[in-house]
Amino acid sequence: MTCENLCGTVVCEEHTPKTPENALLSRRGLLSAFAGIAATIGLASFGESAMAASKTYVACKTTDITVGGAKLVTLPGTNVQIVVTRPNKTSYHAFSPYCTHQTTMLSGIQGTNLICQRHGASYNTTTGSPTGGPARGGLKRYTTTVVGTSVKVTV
Numbered sequence: 625m626t627c628e629n630l631c632g633t634v635v636c637e638e639h640t641p642k643t644p645e646n647a648l649l650s651r652r653g654l655l656s657a658f659a660g661i662a663a664t665i666g667l668a669s670f671g672e673s674a675m676a677a678s679k680t681y682v683a684c685k686t687t688d689i690t691v692g693g694a695k696l697v698t699l700p701g702t703n704v705q706i707v708v709t710r711p712n713k714t715s716y717h718a719f720s721p722y723c724t725h726q727t728t729m730l731s732g733i734q735g736t737n738l739i740c741q742r743h744g745a746s747y748n749t750t751t752g753s754p755t756g757g758p759a760r761g762g763l764k765r766y767t768t769t770v771v772g773t774s775v776k777v778t779v
């Protein structure tokens with residue numbers, strides 16, 4: 625349908641009567657655009673801050689963790705605790721040691737799962753993804769590299 629004033633446009637905003645419904649849609653469109661811009665700016669700013677603040681630490685030696693094991697580590701010179709896992713001979717992974725259900729410190733390892741004793745959540749030792757219980761998401765994962773005999777973690 626073309627404009628009743630025959631301006632030749634199929635969707636003519638200039639000649640469309642402003643009903644409360646149209647005005648609401650316009651406001652929604654405007655607010656939605658603002659939210660998108662704000663989110664973009666906010667995320668970009670947050671990402672830049674996170675990049676600037678990240679630092680790499682030697683978390684432990686490769687021999688500190690047995691194959692299939694895990695170790696709770698306080699990063700040197702900080703009070704930041706992480707859990708480093710070694711699911712097989714050559715791979716190491718680092719995660720937040722706090723359960724995503726109610727932020728309780730993880731209590732141990734069973735097979736290929738890190739365990740939270742409080743309500744029974746479990747997480748895969750390679751990915752940090754939840755494998756059982758009331759966990760609300762995966763564990764925060766940190767970049768891990770092995771240099772010589774040092775396990776380095778970037779937080």
Ligand code: FES
Pocket residue numbers: 723724725726727728740741742743744745757758759
């Ligand atoms: S706090 Fe870990 S399962 Fe509830």
